[in-house]
Amino acid sequence: MRIKNLSTSYFTDDGIVKAVYDVSLDLSAGQTIGIVGESGCGKSTLGKSIMRLIRPPGKITNGEIIFNHQDILKMDEKKIREIRGGDIAMIFQDPMSSLNPVFTIGSQIGETIKLHQKIKNKHELEEKVVAILEKVGISDALRRLSEYPHQFSGGMRQRVMIAMALSCNPKFLIADEPTTSLDVTIQAQILDLIGNLKKEFNSAIMLITHNIAVVAEFCDYVAVMYAGKIIEYSNTHNIFKNPKHPYTRAILGSLPRIDSTLEELTTIPGIVPSLINLPAGCVFNPRCSEKITICSEINPKYVEIEPEHYTSCHLYKEIKE
Amino acid sequence: MENKKGNAHEKIIEKRVSYYYTVLKRFLKHGPGMFGLIVIMITLLLAIFADDIAPFDPYELNPRNRFQAPDRVHLMGTDNLGCDILSRIIYGARYSMIISISVVIISMTIGVTLGLISGYYGGFVDEIVTRATDAFMAVPSFFIYITALSMWDVRGIWTITLIMGIMMWPTFAKVVRSEVLSLKQRPYVEAGKSMGASDVRLIMRYILPNLFGSITIISSFRMAAAILTETGLNFIGLGDPTICSWGSMITRAHRSGAQLTFWWATLFPGLAITIVTWAFNLFGDGLRDALDIKTVT
Numbered sequence: 001m002r003i004k005n006l007s008t009s010y011f012t013d014d015g016i017v018k019a020v021y022d023v024s025l026d027l028s029a030g031q032t033i034g035i036v037g038e039s040g041c042g043k044s045t046l047g048k049s050i051m052r053l054i055r056p057p058g059k060i061t062n063g064e065i066i067f068n069h070q071d072i073l074k075m076d077e078k079k080i081r082e083i084r085g086g087d088i089a090m091i092f093q094d095p096m097s098s099l100n101p102v103f104t105i106g107s108q109i110g111e112t113i114k115l116h117q118k119i120k121n122k123h124e125l126e127e128k129v130v131a132i133l134e135k136v137g138i139s140d141a142l143r144r145l146s147e148y149p150h151q152f153s154g155g156m157r158q159r160v161m162i163a164m165a166l167s168c169n170p171k172f173l174i175a176d177e178p179t180t181s182l183d184v185t186i187q188a189q190i191l192d193l194i195g196n197l198k199k200e201f202n203s204a205i206m207l208i209t210h211n212i213a214v215v216a217e218f219c220d221y222v223a224v225m226y227a228g229k230i231i232e233y234s235n236t237h238n239i240f241k242n243p244k245h246p247y248t249r250a251i252l253g254s255l256p257r258i259d260s261t262l263e264e265l266t267t268i269p270g271i272v273p274s275l276i277n278l279p280a281g282c283v284f285n286p287r288c289s290e291k292i293t294i295c296s297e298i299n300p301k302y303v304e305i306e307p308e309h310y311t312s313c314h315l316y317k318e319i320k321e
Numbered sequence: 322m323e324n325k326k327g328n329a330h331e332k333i334i335e336k337r338v339s340y341y342y343t344v345l346k347r348f349l350k351h352g353p354g355m356f357g358l359i360v361i362m363i364t365l366l367l368a369i370f371a372d373d374i375a376p377f378d379p380y381e382l383n384p385r386n387r388f389q390a391p392d393r394v395h396l397m398g399t400d401n402l403g404c405d406i407l408s409r410i411i412y413g414a415r416y417s418m419i420i421s422i423s424v425v426i427i428s429m430t431i432g433v434t435l436g437l438i439s440g441y442y443g444g445f446v447d448e449i450v451t452r453a454t455d456a457f458m459a460v461p462s463f464f465i466y467i468t469a470l471s472m473w474d475v476r477g478i479w480t481i482t483l484i485m486g487i488m489m490w491p492t493f494a495k496v497v498r499s500e501v502l503s504l505k506q507r508p509y510v511e512a513g514k515s516m517g518a519s520d521v522r523l524i525m526r527y528i529l530p531n532l533f534g535s536i537t538i539i540s541s542f543r544m545a546a547a548i549l550t551e552t553g554l555n556f557i558g559l560g561d562p563t564i565c566s567w568g569s570m571i572t573r574a575h576r577s578g579a580q581l582t583f584w585w586a587t588l589f590p591g592l593a594i595t596i597v598t599w600a601f602n603l604f605g606d607g608l609r610d611a612l613d614i615k616t617v618t
Contacts, residue, residue: 083517084514084515099509100527102531111518164516
């Protein structure tokens with residue numbers, strides 16, 4: 001999977017919201033990438049753009065998403081439908097409302113399998129659904145098939161969503177804050193589940209979250225987003241031990257530490273700028289503690305500053321290959 | 322697959338009732354709604370078994386028995402041609418039901434289809450459907466009925482039904498469209514799309530089934546409206562005079578000068594119309610209360 005210069009904007013009455021701007025990412029099978037950032041910085045829009053789920057007034061304005069040597073953005077409707085839920089699946093943020101309330105769990109999971117794997121035999125289909133439900137840890141799966149979403153708890157529904165997303169063994173899984181609305185114990189279970197499936201099918205996973213701790217534990221690579229742009233990208237070790245961009249440093253600095261005796265939490269002053277009126281120069285410059293003159297004038301390029309470590313900040317120089 | 326462990330925590334969360342079971346239970350407790358349902362059921366039974374229930378032939382003329390006051394033989398008296406009013410009301414139930422059910426089916430089919438398409442796809446199609454809906458609703462329907470029905474040479478029950486069906490779709494289209502606008506934003510529709518569902522599948526499996534409640538409610542109210550409209554058309558002379566619907570009974574009684582002297586000729590069919598339309602409205606109200614998801618949980 002290779003994303004190149006992807007831009008997605010929402011054309012609202014108040015102006016053009018550049019939710020994702022010039023984002024490039026590479027990800028290969030078996031890898032997990034964490035996308036982190038504050039609310040409203042374009043994380044979810046990035047995920048939906050990959051699935052081509054952007055609805056008007058939103059529009060993907062530029063870029064390429066190469067998946068299996070094909071550009072997703074150039075596919076026709078029929079082709080993209082085959083990919084959605086087949087090769088690329090997505091787990092949504094809110095398990096409470098992401099299931100169709102009028103059909104049973106069994107028929108909803110079965111529908112996806114039927115759609116992508118062309119299994120007609122009812123019995124075989126049911127066996128498949130039971131197997132996948134058991135895999136995501138739903139006990140008494142056979143009986144639960146005929147139940148409706150409202151009979152499930154939040155954690156169970158998220159498991160059902162994951163079961164649905166995994167039912168066709170996707171090569172690429174986008175998990176959009178899969179654990180945000182769940183309590184901590186369930187969070188751990190759900191993440192374990194996603195992790196196991198990565199091992200089993202060697203899928204690539206994109207984990208969208210604000211939870212830095214989850215990223216540290218779970219991801220191989222991290223992309224930090226700010227105001228629609230990726231401002232730093234590297235492997236997890238680099239990001240946590242050797243963060244470069246002042247924003248990444250500020251995020252990590254604002255995490256409470258168990259071994260510190262600070263009275264107050266460290267915060268980043270200011271708020272994410274409106275995506276309609278982005279500040280001139282570097283998007284982060286109004287809030288940056290290490291700002292230099294050039295920051296408010298020229299937008300820094302997104303460059304490789306160390307092997308496997310990219311950032312867009314005037315403080316660092318591109319390494320020459 | 323025997324796995325009976327199921328820890329205690331899970332048991333508490335489990336609610337072993339389906340959504341429609343909850344709705345049914347709530348409806349059964351809804352007094353007025355149940356009253357409406359019972360009246361509707363009785364009317365339907367009368368309509369279906371009219372041949373067995375009616376004491377007399379509703380079309381049998383008996384000039385010597387004109388305008389007979391209610392007594393033991395003719396419980397509701399007779400009309401200007403000596404026909405038994407009770408029998409005519411029972412047969413009238415049949416025609417009123419056939420007409421209003423057909424009208425609702427026709428208008429529901431047109432309205433729901435257009436509402437789904439315009440709400441889901443939006444844009445140009447939506448613009449056209451919305452304008453058409455507004456246009457239909459803005460013009461007083463009776464003028465169109467009068468114009469349309471006067472142009473027809475043969476004014477049978479089916480012509481009337483067809484025109485009423487065509488005239489009544491905007492309510493369905495309007496309600497369905499606005500519900501689709503909100504339903505298509507629901508996360509599960511997006512989730513369905515992310516699983517590879519096509520537009521048709523999204524509409525048929527993710528949106529339409531969730532409209533079931535509203536469509537039933539509007540249908541119930543439209544049934545009442547159809548009965549009233551049919552009566553009205555009859556009264557201004559645009560009904561089918563050969564059948565005995567409740568509307569034609571009132572018209573006939575009025576034309577023959579029954580008025581207050583022979584009050585039974587107008588009162589009983591009038592009561593039938595009032596009670597049945599009222600019942601449909603109560604039924605719709607009860608259904609709306611029972612289906613109100615906000616208060617279910």
